[in-house]
Amino acid sequence: MDIWGETRIDFVGKRNYAFLLSGMLAILGLIAAVLIPMGRANLGVDFAGGVSIQLKFEKPVAIDEARKLMESGGFKDSELQEFKADSKLLIRLKKPEGDVRKISEGIINVFTNGFPDNKFIIDSTEEVGPTIGKRLQKDALWAVSISLLGILTYVAWRFEFVFGVAAVIATFHDVLAVLGIFYVSGKEINLLIITALLTLAGYSLTDTVVVFDRIRENLRKRTKETLAQLINRSINEVLRRTIVTSTTVLLVLAALLAAGGEVIHDFSLALFIGVIVGTYSSIFVASPVVLLWKKK
């Protein structure tokens, strides 16, 4: 089945608009990448250190009451979030002073005494000391760097150096864009999100490699086209595949988003946005970079 016939869209001709958009996304991401290690972001407990407790109550809890209770218990800077559907309450306290174990015990006590006739079970607790958070941040940075280096090496070996550089630029762009979007929307940056970013780096690269493969193949045929025309033709030739694949992956991710549960909601969201950005960048970022470089 073919929904549309052969396309002849002038993708590289629109590269200046694309560069403008990508530039903004990348700058946003860079700002986030600078501010996040400085702690100026909604860092997850795993990175910031602190306590995160999820309680499941018998009856729904009014979040204002819970907040008052926490304040009177001496936990001022806590963040509360409720999951109304199953009367759950998520309490987070970042970078607390003192022993994290004592703090989580204290918080649990506050609720045991504060809501004596609304019993709860502890769904999960996470206590992270301040030093380990710093280290996890460093590890995450290393992981991203190593995987980008691995990708650069592989693509440069399989294609040409130019393609490797273009692929890494596009991949960087995607990682930064999603990071930036998450930063601006105030979503929590945690280990799972970093995992999602690395995964999307892999996905976005797959997409880029498919386009590059076609460009290389067409380059070998030595047609009389200009490079821009050849790149355009190559993108158009694989466009169908790009769209079909992205659609299937988005379908699955939509299922994860809708039914996967609260734990991996943001993880799936990062991948979902990432697949869209990754598809866009293989067409509008990676290929034009090759063009710009080769034209020189």
Add this chain to the structure above:
Amino acid sequence: MSKSIPIRLTLISFFFVLAMVLFLPSTPISKDLPSFWRNNVPKINLGLDLQGGMHLVLQVDTEKAVANHTQRLASSISSLLIEKKAAITSVKASGVSDISIAYTGTDTKDIEKLMDSNYQIFKKTRGAGSEIIYTLIDGEIERIKEWSVSQALETIRNRIDKFGVAEPHIQRQGINEIIVQLPGLKDTERAIALIGKTAVLEFKLVDETGDVKKAAEENITPEGDELLYQRGTDKETGIVKQTPYLLKKQTLITGDSLTDARVAIDSQFNEPYVSITFDSEGARQFEKITAESVGKRLAIILDGNVYSAPNIQERIGGGRAMITGRFTHEEASDLAIVLRAGALPAPVNIIQNVTVGPSLGQDSIEAGVKACIIGGILVLLFMMFYYKFAGVIADFAVVLNISMLLGAMAWFNATLTLPGIAGIILTIGMGVDSNVLIFERIKEELRLGKTPRSAVDAGYDRAWWTVIDSHVTTLITAAVLFQFGSGPIKGFAVSLSLGILINLFTALVGTKVIFDMMHQRRRVERVSI
């Protein structure tokens, strides 16, 4: 080409059957399977996020281990120098790895000679006034640190074995960290208390002449004494009470001389207590101590807390003693466990603790499986709708892929986590990609006017390297994730990379054989794609 169809079909069926044989024992229908099957096949482990449990990262205080060791060395150096009649007044440990020897004469040659021949692990760093400072050499400090971590690992493993948790996972991480994973654990507080106890057991005499009240209130302890407390919780009121004790600093006997510790019940008060047994040397010492101190009180101290300080009625032979202290049965049995497993060489600090309740785990499994089914069905339908019969072939590849992935996970005893389920779902989406690449190629060839058969062959040939390239790049990131990730993230990397490897096989071999079979049977006029 077509001759190999039976071989390829056999290979595919073999892998599929193998996958099922491996995977079925990990499913809920496991209990209906014959026992030889169920018991002899490795199973997929459920991660802590799916079954609940506790993940702890402990940091061994290696500095403290070195300090403790230096302290012990100081006292043995002291006895050596006294024995050899060196002119010294005291040997003290100071700082982490220094000992200072205070001497009386003017000549330190004797002391230096003795130190050089007996304690080569020390080097003289400075001498000032009437003191010489010796410092542990770096190699020795490293060795003690290394030993303290491996010893702590061993001790914690022992304690958890005796506590009885199914499939605990205890391993070292980095220089001085230990990871403890206790799946399915319910009483997390108790486990933490058990693991975190340093369990240094000491026996010291109570200073009967000293003024405890004065010591506790004004913080003045007589020379050679120390002030420790007995903490007790009143079972009715829940109020914590602290009783001060003035004790002689000298440790008479330590937990190192224990051979056994077990819970017993006091028949008179029906209260549990811990009965301990000393080794022969310990028994001899204990008999001597009790003989010399009849009528005095002997304090039993664990990690700096006084447990009890019974009056010595008579000389105690046979190497047995009891620790009482109004325990609950659980407290007594945990105390017995830590005493049996031995003391940690240094305190451990919990630097990360992730606990997932069993009900959240259950919720997560249900959500994950539901998302998996919905996502899978959506993809299968989409492929059938878009690629018609070829889509059905791709769907066959997806089903093959997932079953082989689950089989492989069981084979490797891999751990399935919630992100791991996400990895499986993502594998479905990305696995379809190879088929899409191939199908689009076939379509292009058909448009060029090739016969169905040569279009299919050309499609596979031309897409081959693209498929490989796209898979390898994802594999690179998966490998990095595996290397750096912990717990749930590692689980994600495992299912993603296994899925990708298997997908190479199912996409390039699994689907091709069906096309080949079709073309072998009859002349195909057109491909439904």
